[in-house]
Amino acid sequence: MANKKKEKLTPTQQEYQELAQRIQPRRPVLKNCIRAFIAGGVLCLIGQAVQEMFVHWVGFTEKTAADPTVAVMILISVILTSLGVYDKLAQWSGAGTAVPVTGFANSMASAAIEHRSEGIVLGIGGQMFKIAGPVIVFGTVAAFIVGILTWVFQGGGGS
Amino acid sequence: MLKGHQSWVFENKPVILGTATVVGPFEGRGPLAKDFSIIHGDSMLEEASWEKAEKVLIEEAAKLAIENAGLTKEQVQFYVGGDLMNQIISSSFAARTLSIPYLGVFGACSTSMESLAIASMIVNSGSAHYTLAGTCSHNASVEKQFRYPTEYGSQKPPTAQYTVTGAGAAIVSDKGEGPVVTSATIGRVIDMGITDPFNMGAAMAPAAVDTMEAHFRDLNIQPGHYDLIVTGDLSKVGYEIACELLKKHNIPMQQTVYKDCGMMIYDYDTQMVQSGASGCGCSAVVTYGHLLNRMRKGELKRMLVVATGALLSPLSFQQGESIPCIAHAVSIEAGRNIS
Numbered sequence: 001m002a003n004k005k006k007e008k009l010t011p012t013q014q015e016y017q018e019l020a021q022r023i024q025p026r027r028p029v030l031k032n033c034i035r036a037f038i039a040g041g042v043l044c045l046i047g048q049a050v051q052e053m054f055v056h057w058v059g060f061t062e063k064t065a066a067d068p069t070v071a072v073m074i075l076i077s078v079i080l081t082s083l084g085v086y087d088k089l090a091q092w093s094g095a096g097t098a099v100p101v102t103g104f105a106n107s108m109a110s111a112a113i114e115h116r117s118e119g120i121v122l123g124i125g126g127q128m129f130k131i132a133g134p135v136i137v138f139g140t141v142a143a144f145i146v147g148i149l150t151w152v153f154q155g156g157g158g159s
Numbered sequence: 160m161l162k163g164h165q166s167w168v169f170e171n172k173p174v175i176l177g178t179a180t181v182v183g184p185f186e187g188r189g190p191l192a193k194d195f196s197i198i199h200g201d202s203m204l205e206e207a208s209w210e211k212a213e214k215v216l217i218e219e220a221a222k223l224a225i226e227n228a229g230l231t232k233e234q235v236q237f238y239v240g241g242d243l244m245n246q247i248i249s250s251s252f253a254a255r256t257l258s259i260p261y262l263g264v265f266g267a268c269s270t271s272m273e274s275l276a277i278a279s280m281i282v283n284s285g286s287a288h289y290t291l292a293g294t295c296s297h298n299a300s301v302e303k304q305f306r307y308p309t310e311y312g313s314q315k316p317p318t319a320q321y322t323v324t325g326a327g328a329a330i331v332s333d334k335g336e337g338p339v340v341t342s343a344t345i346g347r348v349i350d351m352g353i354t355d356p357f358n359m360g361a362a363m364a365p366a367a368v369d370t371m372e373a374h375f376r377d378l379n380i381q382p383g384h385y386d387l388i389v390t391g392d393l394s395k396v397g398y399e400i401a402c403e404l405l406k407k408h409n410i411p412m413q414q415t416v417y418k419d420c421g422m423m424i425y426d427y428d429t430q431m432v433q434s435g436a437s438g439c440g441c442s443a444v445v446t447y448g449h450l451l452n453r454m455r456k457g458e459l460k461r462m463l464v465v466a467t468g469a470l471l472s473p474l475s476f477q478q479g480e481s482i483p484c485i486a487h488a489v490s491i492e493a494g495r496n497i498s
Contacts, residue, residue: 008352027316106311
């Protein structure tokens with residue numbers, strides 16, 4: 001891919017891009033990984049704490065506590081998004097705050113807030129899945145493929 | 160008057176009679192705060208949307224510039240302006256409010272100097288007595304249009320730039336006191352094949368260098384002719400690349416002071432702006448605010464402002480197109496009546 005892209009460039013462009021690449025700072029990948037690990041871990045720890053609370057104080061079982069836990073995490077994420085904090089946390093933690101539940105909630109809430117000015121139907125309704133949409137689409141496609149593979153390897157029979 | 164290949168020399172010396180700059184709260188916390196006319200405490204300016212807030216920025220800047228020039232809006236013959244929004248809506252809505260005959264221009268972040276160059280040309284040719292040049296940008300409306308929703312948690316790379324919330328406007332006149340516009344060089348579109356919209360500095364640097372070279376060649380001058388040369392919004396990454404390119408092209412920049420507006424408006428230590436600032440408002444508020452104030456105080460005699468623009472659209476980069484870039488240079492000198 002990178003080579004294919006390069007072929008289209010003129011020698012001057014190639015020379016310039018080499019110069020630019022030498023000067024511009026790279027993404028600090030190692031630092032980002034460590035921060036993502038810490039932030040993602042902290043988020044999961046909070047999730048675990050919430051779940052434990054539901055199990056010990058409200059009387060849910062380990063299995064049934066999952067639903068209210070996810071709801072609480074979504075709520076936290078949406079509140080932080082609305083207060084304008086989540087995007088700042090994300091700049092620090094990178095992939096750490098993109099972990100499924102809170103990251104997904106943030107992507108939907110932020111798009112809904114942003115496009116409120118275009119109306120409830122076309123703005124919020126039409127744009128809410130702007131970022132989250134592809135995750136659902138390709139998640140479904142992946143589930144479909146995995147489903148077929150499971151069916152094939154289990155010998156074509158039912159469950 | 161055409162000089163050389165792509166430059167105009169304004170022999171009648173159009174005067175910048177009055178200027179105004181209006182910025183948001185984030186810019187108000189930066190090191191140039193004292194040079195802005197109005198600093199808003201709320202980035203929404205109590206409007207219903209980011210787009211409306213942006214429109215108010217340029218309306219206020221235009222009205223204040225007219226007032227500072229000692230004029231009324233009926234006396235201003237033409238308004239030349241543009242912005243970053245699709246179909247330059249902010250400027251068109253402002254022109255509706257101002258009801259001044261209007262020429263909409265688009266040069267992305269180079270619009271500040273593009274509009275000033277055209278306004279000066281109109282005045283220089285005797286086609287108007289007073290012309291208004293202005294441009295604006297809003298951080299949130301630009302994020303919304305070109306990138307992600309403002310509150311979306313995505314991590315920006317160190318090459319990314321922060322769009323300035325601000326508007327700058329200037330009244331160009333054929334008489335009066337103030338700094339004068341002496342020449343302008345209109346840039347070519349340069350595309351070095353950069354496709355990353357989070358790396359606009361690197362995309363725009365070659366355009367800035369091309370226009371600077373053309374300016375020196377057309378006017379047959381050296382960089383030392385100016386006390387200060389500033390580029391519009393290359394920021395740290397683009398500025399370093401531009402310095403390297405200028406050195407490579409044997410342009411003796413050491414004769415003068417070379418700076419970048421994108422590196423002046425924010426405080427890198429306390430404000431999270433990665434590479435620096437960008438946007439139409441960046442070069443406009445730095446030039447019409449900070450730099451012209453310095454010139455009025457007598458600290459600068461001659462300066463060259465090279466506003467840079469990345470001419471991408473939200474659609475073009477999603478389709479994998481590279482970023483075409485442009486730069487326009489305008490030289491401003493302290494007027495005779497300035498001490």
